[in-house]
Amino acid sequence: MSRPPRRKRAGGHLHLALRIHKQRHKRRGVRERRGAIPNQISIDQRPPIVDSRKRFGDWEADLVIGARHSQALVTINERKSRYALIQRVTRKQSPIVRRAIVKKLKPFARLEHTLTTDNGKEFAQHERIAADLKLNYYIAHPHAAWERGANENLNGLVCQFFPKHRKLEEVTDKKIALAQHRLNHRPRKCLDYKTPRQVFWEQLHSNQPVALRS
Numbered sequence: 001m002s003r004p005p006r007r008k009r010a011g012g013h014l015h016l017a018l019r020i021h022k023q024r025h026k027r028r029g030v031r032e033r034r035g036a037i038p039n040q041i042s043i044d045q046r047p048p049i050v051d052s053r054k055r056f057g058d059w060e061a062d063l064v065i066g067a068r069h070s071q072a073l074v075t076i077n078e079r080k081s082r083y084a085l086i087q088r089v090t091r092k093q094s095p096i097v098r099r100a101i102v103k104k105l106k107p108f109a110r111l112e113h114t115l116t117t118d119n120g121k122e123f124a125q126h127e128r129i130a131a132d133l134k135l136n137y138y139i140a141h142p143h144a145a146w147e148r149g150a151n152e153n154l155n156g157l158v159c160q161f162f163p164k165h166r167k168l169e170e171v172t173d174k175k176i177a178l179a180q181h182r183l184n185h186r187p188r189k190c191l192d193y194k195t196p197r198q199v200f201w202e203q204l205h206s207n208q209p210v211a212l213r214s
Contacts, residue, residue, distance in 0.1 A: 037124050040139040043147055050114055053080045056203045057113035060151035064158050066168030074100045077154045083200035084154055086180045094124040102132045
């Protein structure tokens with residue numbers, strides 16, 4: 001165990017100005033358990049076009065956990081347009097998470113090629129999700145959040161509305177819908193100052209054919 005800094009032990013307060021000022025404890029003897037999902041397809045096999053953001057229809061998903069791990073928000077984003085979807089789940093069980101993802105993505109079947117998540121057990125029903133939505137499902141490597149960078153950015157924005165110390169049971173569905181609305185109507189520099197909703201819905205309702213599935 002590392003010892004606290006000398007000034008801190010002497011009663012100093014400079015450590016409180018750090019973004020992370022809690023004492024770190026090195027975890028020993030902890031086995032990696034998140035790779036237990038069967039039949040997963042690695043992100044290594046995902047088509048390069050997904051990384052390029054040159055087509056619509058490549059999605060990412062994750063969970064934002066509320067205080068005391070009692071409820072969570074399923075966060076879903078389309079990589080090219082940054083369009084966001086948010087759905088509450090009362091528990092992190094994989095059947096509940098699967099139903100939430102399918103419910104939110106089903107209306108946009110025309111713009112669905114791939115879905116990428118981490119390898120948490122809440123995504124254990126990835127095969128059923130892929131079959132229900134008729135898309136290709138990929139699993140990122142453990143402890144590699146940068147492989148789903150767009151979704152990690154979305155989660156940070158969601159936490160501005162619902163900080164992690166807040167109990168999600170106290171958050172109404174109306175407030176969740178409002179957060180989604182505001183995120184999708186916020187102009188983005190990377191979209192030439194259009195909103196994610198403008199970019200996504202223009203493509204969704206256009207007569208242009210979408211890229212073929214890979």
